[in-house]
Amino acid sequence: MGFYLAQLLTGLANASSLFLIACGLSIIFGVTRIVNFAHGSFYMLGAYLSYTLVTHLSALGALGFWGGVLVSALLVGVIGLLVEVLILRRIYRAPELFQLVATFGILLIIEDAALAIWGAQDLLGPRAPGLSKAVRILGEPIPQYDLALIVIGPVVLGLIWLIFHRTRWGVLVRAATQDREMVGALGVNQALLFSSAFFLGSVMAGLGGALQIPREAVNLNMDLSVIGDAFVVVVIGGMGSVTGAFIAAVLISVLNAFAVLVFPQISLVLPFIVMALVLVVRPYGLLGKPGSEKGAPADPEAPLRPLNPAGRLAMGAVVVILALVPLVSADFTMILLVDVLIAVLFAASLHFIMGTGGMISFGHAAYFGVGAYAAALVVKWLGLSMVPAMIVAPVASGLAALVFGWFCVRLSGVYLGMLTLAAAQIVWGVTFQWQDVTGGDDGIIGVWPAKWASSETAYFYLALVLCAGGVWLLRRAAHAPFGYMLRGIRDSEIRAEAIGVDTRFHQWMAFTFAGTLAGLAGVVSAFAKGSVFPDVLNISSSIDALIMVLLGGIHTLLGPLLGASVFVLIESWVTRLEYWRFIFGLIILGVVLIAPDGLAGALSRLLAFLKARIRPGTDTKKEALHGQRS
Amino acid sequence: MMKRRTLLTSMAALGAVGALPARLLAQGATIKIGDINSYTALPAFTEPYKKGWTLAMEDINAKGGVLGKQLEVISRDDTGDPSTAIRIAEELVSKDGVAMLFGTYLSNIGLAVSDFAKQKEVFFLASEPLTDAIIWSSGNKYTYRLRPATYTQSSMLAEQAAKLDVTKWATVAPNYAYGKDAVAAFKTALKKLKPEVEFVEEQWPPVFKIDAGATVRALEAAKPEAIYNVTFGADLAKFVREGSLRGLFDDRSVVSLLTGEPEYLDPLGDECPDGWIVTGYPGTDIKTPEHEAFAKAYIDRWGEDPKTGSVVGYNSLLAAATAMEKAGSTDTDAMLAAMDELHVKAPTGEFYFRAADHQSTMGAWVGKTALVDGKPKMIDWSYEDGADFLPSEEEAAKLRPAS
Amino acid sequence: MGNVLEVRSLSKSFGGIRAVRDVSFDLKRGEFLALIGPNGAGKTTCFNMLNGYLRPDTGSVKLLGRELVGIPPRKVWRMGVGRTFQITETFRSMTVLENVQMALISHNRRIFDLFSKATALYRDEALKLLELIGMAAQADRPCAELAYGDLKQLELAIALAHDPDLLLMDEPTAGMAPNERIALMQLTADIVARGHVSVIFTEHDMDVVFAHSHRILVLNRGELIAEGTGDEIRANALVQEVYLGGGSLFHEKETAHA
Numbered sequence A: 001m002g003f004y005l006a007q008l009l010t011g012l013a014n015a016s017s018l019f020l021i022a023c024g025l026s027i028i029f030g031v032t033r034i035v036n037f038a039h040g041s042f043y044m045l046g047a048y049l050s051y052t053l054v055t056h057l058s059a060l061g062a063l064g065f066w067g068g069v070l071v072s073a074l075l076v077g078v079i080g081l082l083v084e085v086l087i088l089r090r091i092y093r094a095p096e097l098f099q100l101v102a103t104f105g106i107l108l109i110i111e112d113a114a115l116a117i118w119g120a121q122d123l124l125g126p127r128a129p130g131l132s133k134a135v136r137i138l139g140e141p142i143p144q145y146d147l148a149l150i151v152i153g154p155v156v157l158g159l160i161w162l163i164f165h166r167t168r169w170g171v172l173v174r175a176a177t178q179d180r181e182m183v184g185a186l187g188v189n190q191a192l193l194f195s196s197a198f199f200l201g202s203v204m205a206g207l208g209g210a211l212q213i214p215r216e217a218v219n220l221n222m223d224l225s226v227i228g229d230a231f232v233v234v235v236i237g238g239m240g241s242v243t244g245a246f247i248a249a250v251l252i253s254v255l256n257a258f259a260v261l262v263f264p265q266i267s268l269v270l271p272f273i274v275m276a277l278v279l280v281v282r283p284y285g286l287l288g289k290p291g292s293e294k295g296a297p298a299d300p301e302a303p304l305r306p307l308n309p310a311g312r313l314a315m316g317a318v319v320v321i322l323a324l325v326p327l328v329s330a331d332f333t334m335i336l337l338v339d340v341l342i343a344v345l346f347a348a349s350l351h352f353i354m355g356t357g358g359m360i361s362f363g364h365a366a367y368f369g370v371g372a373y374a375a376a377l378v379v380k381w382l383g384l385s386m387v388p389a390m391i392v393a394p395v396a397s398g399l400a401a402l403v404f405g406w407f408c409v410r411l412s413g414v415y416l417g418m419l420t421l422a423a424a425q426i427v428w429g430v431t432f433q434w435q436d437v438t439g440g441d442d443g444i445i446g447v448w449p450a451k452w453a454s455s456e457t458a459y460f461y462l463a464l465v466l467c468a469g470g471v472w473l474l475r476r477a478a479h480a481p482f483g484y485m486l487r488g489i490r491d492s493e494i495r496a497e498a499i500g501v502d503t504r505f506h507q508w509m510a511f512t513f514a515g516t517l518a519g520l521a522g523v524v525s526a527f528a529k530g531s532v533f534p535d536v537l538n539i540s541s542s543i544d545a546l547i548m549v550l551l552g553g554i555h556t557l558l559g560p561l562l563g564a565s566v567f568v569l570i571e572s573w574v575t576r577l578e579y580w581r582f583i584f585g586l587i588i589l590g591v592v593l594i595a596p597d598g599l600a601g602a603l604s605r606l607l608a609f610l611k612a613r614i615r616p617g618t619d620t621k622k623e624a625l626h627g628q629r630s
Numbered sequence B: 001m002m003k004r005r006t007l008l009t010s011m012a013a014l015g016a017v018g019a020l021p022a023r024l025l026a027q028g029a030t031i032k033i034g035d036i037n038s039y040t041a042l043p044a045f046t047e048p049y050k051k052g053w054t055l056a057m058e059d060i061n062a063k064g065g066v067l068g069k070q071l072e073v074i075s076r077d078d079t080g081d082p083s084t085a086i087r088i089a090e091e092l093v094s095k096d097g098v099a100m101l102f103g104t105y106l107s108n109i110g111l112a113v114s115d116f117a118k119q120k121e122v123f124f125l126a127s128e129p130l131t132d133a134i135i136w137s138s139g140n141k142y143t144y145r146l147r148p149a150t151y152t153q154s155s156m157l158a159e160q161a162a163k164l165d166v167t168k169w170a171t172v173a174p175n176y177a178y179g180k181d182a183v184a185a186f187k188t189a190l191k192k193l194k195p196e197v198e199f200v201e202e203q204w205p206p207v208f209k210i211d212a213g214a215t216v217r218a219l220e221a222a223k224p225e226a227i228y229n230v231t232f233g234a235d236l237a238k239f240v241r242e243g244s245l246r247g248l249f250d251d252r253s254v255v256s257l258l259t260g261e262p263e264y265l266d267p268l269g270d271e272c273p274d275g276w277i278v279t280g281y282p283g284t285d286i287k288t289p290e291h292e293a294f295a296k297a298y299i300d301r302w303g304e305d306p307k308t309g310s311v312v313g314y315n316s317l318l319a320a321a322t323a324m325e326k327a328g329s330t331d332t333d334a335m336l337a338a339m340d341e342l343h344v345k346a347p348t349g350e351f352y353f354r355a356a357d358h359q360s361t362m363g364a365w366v367g368k369t370a371l372v373d374g375k376p377k378m379i380d381w382s383y384e385d386g387a388d389f390l391p392s393e394e395e396a397a398k399l400r401p402a403s
Numbered sequence C: 001m002g003n004v005l006e007v008r009s010l011s012k013s014f015g016g017i018r019a020v021r022d023v024s025f026d027l028k029r030g031e032f033l034a035l036i037g038p039n040g041a042g043k044t045t046c047f048n049m050l051n052g053y054l055r056p057d058t059g060s061v062k063l064l065g066r067e068l069v070g071i072p073p074r075k076v077w078r079m080g081v082g083r084t085f086q087i088t089e090t091f092r093s094m095t096v097l098e099n100v101q102m103a104l105i106s107h108n109r110r111i112f113d114l115f116s117k118a119t120a121l122y123r124d125e126a127l128k129l130l131e132l133i134g135m136a137a138q139a140d141r142p143c144a145e146l147a148y149g150d151l152k153q154l155e156l157a158i159a160l161a162h163d164p165d166l167l168l169m170d171e172p173t174a175g176m177a178p179n180e181r182i183a184l185m186q187l188t189a190d191i192v193a194r195g196h197v198s199v200i201f202t203e204h205d206m207d208v209v210f211a212h213s214h215r216i217l218v219l220n221r222g223e224l225i226a227e228g229t230g231d232e233i234r235a236n237a238l239v240q241e242v243y244l245g246g247g248s249l250f251h252e253k254e255t256a257h258a
């Protein structure tokens, strides 16, 4: 009895920690509709700041500790506020999810800044004065600090509930969460509302981090290790619902506390399994409301136009130049270009469902990875050679997309994105743990191309044919009835249904189609690298693809091609530098601020501008706005 | 073209702290070596490593270099991603024209680069990856490993564990290949030495995401007499805190892999557990003349004590240089031939590379953790030679693929 | 006989609100039927049950003898029922012409075509439909730029694309200028006059209702309270009561019927 109670209390203490960070994320999303990747960084900053403050104030005892914790939470709030005012505020009008790119840049910057300020070594902070021991409850030792956390969580929940229900500000926040379009209509000072929500959310993240120092060593991995779970909790609870976040945090933490007793390996994917189950049953999370998944209202996309002759010429020229590269350049250029080609196809396949289809995916790496693994597995276990493996791989990833897609297309907005993420995490978890078959973390090596394709030049041409072919197929599909109808469904499901379209089925097929082509990119990558590791399936490869699509410009077919090329090339260059994440983050922020319509948008503005310079009389603005050149 | 090239090279070299003097030398007068490691993903372990090989490079170059040429290390960050590591390896080999590759910390990146080395027929000295697949099940002609194997260190601990008067064991290890290998090796070795032991509980927290409270309670519930711990880094700190708070370590022996390494031990500060049996590196407490000279030079150069990574980094470049001298050239086949039975006189004692499985016999220190003057330390330690714990060369050869 | 649609005892409640109660009526081929009633009377709910967007709690809807209840809207459409919406639903990222083409592509079951150029398919047919409703000049404009009235008209073109037997038009003229309204309804009446299509429409503008409809159904709080020709409805005491204060509905009758 005592044993189970103690396990429950342990779970509840974890739940409080998790709740603090998740509720801030939920508030920020609810009001601003920003998927804030930097939230984990704010949490980490809270921990580092409070480490510094609390250590310096240790002479003051309990006052020093709690004072330090509160001050660091507020400091993080101020940093969050600065981020909102200086950066995010400028891009609220950008296409849905674009702000996510900025928060990704901020995450990179904070990571390196923390490294520079606090150093690489983990920092074990002091324990809370007066709460540094364990007490016995029913004979079981329970840390006093855990009990304090168990109290703090619900107290914070109560305070937020009061703010939300007893103040005008809180009512506005709830209104904005419910119906994003209403905020403007209400005539409230939107900027102030957003800034204050961002401040409060960041304070909560900082508080969550600051309160961790008596429990764990402050380290540079804290940001990424917490952000996934935080999102899961927010989604299970229902985006924008603070109470939901609390329930979800308790659910996850308590389940985990007991699951480790029975099946310790499950910890790895437990939150994602729970999230997937909850979403399948309740498409808006436990307490989320329909509408909470929708992003900020955005301008409609311009109609798709076929490439004009000049554009077609340019595209053709790019392919021809690529085909001529091996004649003039060194091996390494080709290797880099193969990486670019892979990224381009991967991003284009994601764009097909996200841009053309309006279906957010945070887990597209699953299909890339399944393609790569399918090839590696048939090479390793069946001894197949490259060509059959290249045929098997897209089929396998298509099948995976068929299975997961069936569940995913039933949801929409960020919930859909999170379910795709859960699917990817589950695939990753299986791959990671099923050592006998997949090699686990040690991966599968020796997946090299067939003899005829093994020279850099030969493989480059193979990759060029497959990737350019894949991109061509995607573009073709986007211009064909299949892609048009997919866009139609994105614009209006009701209308699509009213002209005889099975919208779910259509989206499902699109998901599968995109998954198949992601798998093609995966297999090209597997043979280029000679090995496959679970890394290809993890969140960060999904996020990379997402950034490429958004950075390039989600509203044009050219966007993902530009985004992927630029991303890979910049990354390949910038990682040579010290503190490259900081620099990369700055570059991303710069691009985001200069080109809130993505690189493709910026490019077409530039071209229009040049055209107007050369041929005065053309209306620059009109040219730029006139339709998406695909 | 030429101009662009030098620009790129110097940008590459920006990462290599000590490469400046070497770079100023004319192109033909240097031997280029490529280094790949997870500098941003795991700075706590790779920073000391970089400082270690930088010191070695400066020492070697000050003494006239290798084969009459200066060493130039082109160091790159793999960002913690195997496919990036492969691209970098390609670039180092085909564009920068390095004579060999060394480095890597994460097991999967070590394996990826090792397989790349095999495919592209490049000599690769894997400095740090702990996975034993790199020398055995996935071993290849072109790859050698410096750091003592997981198997070796686990066996060293098993030998100590067998001396304890306990039979009921529990294990806790991060849930991935390294953790699994470490537990398997320990179990096998301990069972061999002491057949009556039983393992009553296994915990597999996700790496860097341990739910320490729940894990500690699950271990406690199994009432083991001793615990074998493989968690490290942030997980270790959490585990130690929760464990000591909840009395998990009271009256229990704990045997813990790598915990004596300063990278892991130092952050524990005054909460360093007392009397855990660990493998590690006692740093400046090692009083051999070679090591004292090394430690002094290191402290003079960097203003801090050397860590395990420092030793590994130093020994890596030293081994590479020694191999080149022995080979008399930087030709890959010549270097590979030189590597077999290559004896390296390192600050930490002499070791050699076994011809059968390409593993170095560099050892580790086994001792106990303790707080000395408020600082965590290894005490009662002794140096264990890797050669004594590795499987025999005949056995090891059988573990490798036939080709 | 000529009944296109037979509706029997249709009811629907939302929680406590009984939005539609026991509604029954028939529709003949070539008939132009108006469904009127004050705001919240249940007109849209009724429409949504006729073509499958809502499942009725009870009742049946038969199209040319075939039961429609339980069939999803897309299949109802394939059985020959077109629909326009009170709040327009169009593909905003496409041009006017493309919107019509999409309906034609779907009608010809080519939506899974991966290779043809969508914009080149059924162009002429689509243009003809646009000409029919007088929007040919706007064919290449992005839908997102259109005025609300134009969108309403476009919806009609889309709904006509598969040559339906029955057209359900929910407030087809809302948001239009008066002269546009008359033109649109005249156009619809002309189409009906050819005798193939039957139309049910809801409308708040009584001029429009009385000018064109063959027959009128009056819905109030979910219940059908009257049915008949324009004159019968005008004379109906119950209807007058319901529209009390909305006197404007009745006094311009003479001109409207001209």
Ligand SMILES: Nc1ncnc2c1ncn2[C@@H]1O[C@H](COP(=O)(O)OP(=O)(O)OP(=O)(O)O)[C@@H](O)[C@H]1O
Pocket: C014, C017, C019, C037, C038, C039, C040, C041, C042, C043, C044, C045, C046, C086
């Ligand atoms: N999905 C729904 N959930 C709950 N109540 C609904 C729903 N749809 C309609 N209602 C209610 O049913 C009643 C009938 O609504 P309906 O939209 O059918 O009226 P209407 O006659 O079309 O009105 P209007 O002239 O304003 O368009 C109203 O009271 C409305 O509030």
Ligand SMILES: [Mg+2]
Pocket: C043, C044, C045, C086, C170
């Ligand atoms: Mg209505």
